[in-house]
Amino acid sequence: xxxxxxxxxxxxxxxxxxxxxxxxxxxxxxxxxxxxxxxxxxxxxxxxxxxxxxxxxxxxxxxxxxxxxxxxxxxxxxxxxxxxxxxxxxxxxxxxxxxxxxxxxxxxxxxxxxxxxxxxxxxxxxxxxxxxxxxxxxxxxxxxxxxxxxxxxxxxxxxxxxxxxxxxxxxxxxxxxxxxxxxxxxxxxxx
Numbered sequence: 001x002x003x004x005x006x007x008x009x010x011x012x013x014x015x016x017x018x019x020x021x022x023x024x025x026x027x028x029x030x031x032x033x034x035x036x037x038x039x040x041x042x043x044x045x046x047x048x049x050x051x052x053x054x055x056x057x058x059x060x061x062x063x064x065x066x067x068x069x070x071x072x073x074x075x076x077x078x079x080x081x082x083x084x085x086x087x088x089x090x091x092x093x094x095x096x097x098x099x100x101x102x103x104x105x106x107x108x109x110x111x112x113x114x115x116x117x118x119x120x121x122x123x124x125x126x127x128x129x130x131x132x133x134x135x136x137x138x139x140x141x142x143x144x145x146x147x148x149x150x151x152x153x154x155x156x157x158x159x160x161x162x163x164x165x166x167x168x169x170x171x172x173x174x175x176x177x178x179x180x181x182x183x184x185x186x187x188x189x190x191x
Contacts (some may be wrong), residue, residue: 047155048168052148056178057185062086067183070176072111072119076104106171108180113163117188126163133185148181 058064065084073079076089083089090102115122116129136142149156152167166172172180 044165045168047159048153049156050149050152050167052145052181053174053178056148056174056181057144058178058182059186060182063179063182064186066176067179067181067186068118070108070110070172070180071116071183072109073107074109074112075106078104079107108164108166108172110180116184129184133187137185144181144185147184148177151177151180151184 062085066086069079069081069084069087076083076091079089088105091105092100093103095101110116110126111119111122113123113126114129115124117131122128132147136146137144150163151172153165154161154163155165164171167174167177
């Protein structure tokens with residue numbers, strides 16, 4: 001019987017102590033950031049229409065190799081193979097402390113959503129880009145400008161796209177988008 005009284009007493013103490021804790025306002029115990037400022041900072045700029053620079057699309061093997069590398073890799077740390085001339089696996093970036101640090105270069109990883117000739121595990125979320133040149137460029141259904149715009153900022157003709165906004169966000173520069181465009185529209189050799 002005494003054990004039962006002790007258990008009831010302990011249970012009563014636990015219940016009363018938890019109700020005291022729940023009554024305490026803990027919101028003053030930590031900093032509450034202004035969410036509207038955080039949301040504003042993360043907002044994308046408005047969709048931007050770009051004009052492809054002259055000479056952007058090329059049959060230059062080095063440009064196409066860079067485009068292929070960007071298309072098939074996510075970042076420098078996990079990038080397969082050595083990057084072709086003109087690309088690097090790591091970029092140097094100055095930190096808040098002023099020290100220069102090496103950071104993996106972010107690449108496209110387009111293959112996560114798109115299939116294309118030679119893709120290993122090509123995705124099926126976005127359009128299949130296999131034979132793009134013959135299907136769209138040669139038949140004049142779509143042109144190089146269309147491909148360039150889709151890679152630079154796809155929201156121009158599809159505001160609900162899930163595709164990465166690359167030039168507007170400065171994830172890629174103009175030359176990298178030209179390289180990607182050149183790769184997508186290039187005639188692919190069978191390996």
